[in-house]
Amino acid sequence: MTMNKRINKILKVAFAMCLAVVPLACSVSIKFNGASIDYSQTKTIQIADFPIRSSYVWGPMGPIFNNQLKDIFASHTKLIQVKRNGDLKIEGEITRYDQRNKSVSSEGYSSQTELSMTVNVRFTNNANHAQDFERQFTAQSTYDNTQSLNAVQEELVTQMVKEITDQIFNATVANW
Numbered sequence: 001m002t003m004n005k006r007i008n009k010i011l012k013v014a015f016a017m018c019l020a021v022v023p024l025a026c027s028v029s030i031k032f033n034g035a036s037i038d039y040s041q042t043k044t045i046q047i048a049d050f051p052i053r054s055s056y057v058w059g060p061m062g063p064i065f066n067n068q069l070k071d072i073f074a075s076h077t078k079l080i081q082v083k084r085n086g087d088l089k090i091e092g093e094i095t096r097y098d099q100r101n102k103s104v105s106s107e108g109y110s111s112q113t114e115l116s117m118t119v120n121v122r123f124t125n126n127a128n129h130a131q132d133f134e135r136q137f138t139a140q141s142t143y144d145n146t147q148s149l150n151a152v153q154e155e156l157v158t159q160m161v162k163e164i165t166d167q168i169f170n171a172t173v174a175n176w
Contacts, residue, residue: 035077035173041127045079046086050119054097061157065094065119068165077173089124090172095136099149102142113149116140117160123172135171139163 049066069090073079079088096118101110118138125131139160143152 035169037077037079037173038127039078042087042125043080044082044086045073045077045088045090046082046084047073048089048091050091051093052097053093053095054118056097056099058097058153058157060154061097061117061161062094064157065161065165068161069168072165072169073173076169079173087126088172089126090121090168092119092121094118095120096138110145112142112144114140114142115149115153115156115160117157117164119164119168121168121171125172133171137164137167137171139167 047066047070050062050069052062070081074081094117096116099113099115102112102114104110116138117140118136120134120136122134123132141156141159143149143156
């Protein structure tokens with residue numbers, strides 16, 4: 001056998017051995033829903049309605065937020081939502097909803113406005129109180145001043161609510 005054929009044969013055998021050993025040596029656990037919950041200890045979640053405590057209020061914002069928060073846990077976990085005594089408990093309030101000028105045009109007028117929303121969350125894990133926290137989550141959206149707030153408010157609030165509820169989900173059960 002020539003040297004090249006011998007090296008080729010050795011490489012093929014080594015490659016085959018690697019393919020046989022790799023599945024035994026590695027264990028990959030992927031959860032497509034993003035949640036990392038021990039369902040043997042945690043079966044229920046209590047999600048309180050978040051009241052609006054900001055000085056500026058848009059009426060539909062509260063129900064949009066509360067429904068989205070409950071929906072994300074219903075669709076991404078096997079936790080049963082209960083009214084009281086949940087293994088996990090999420091409560092809080094919408095503390096800020098406001099707008100400010102974001103950028104100025106060359107004529108010196110505001111050309112974009114930033115809308116922002118902040119939610120204060122208190123999380124209790126009755127199975128592991130070391131994971132309890134109180135934290136604020138914020139999201140912003142920008143719109144051109146050629147549009148009125150009334151014309152874009154529902155879309156922007158829905159985007160901000162989605163971002164904040166994703167942040168809350170990740171902080172509470174996804175351990176990110």
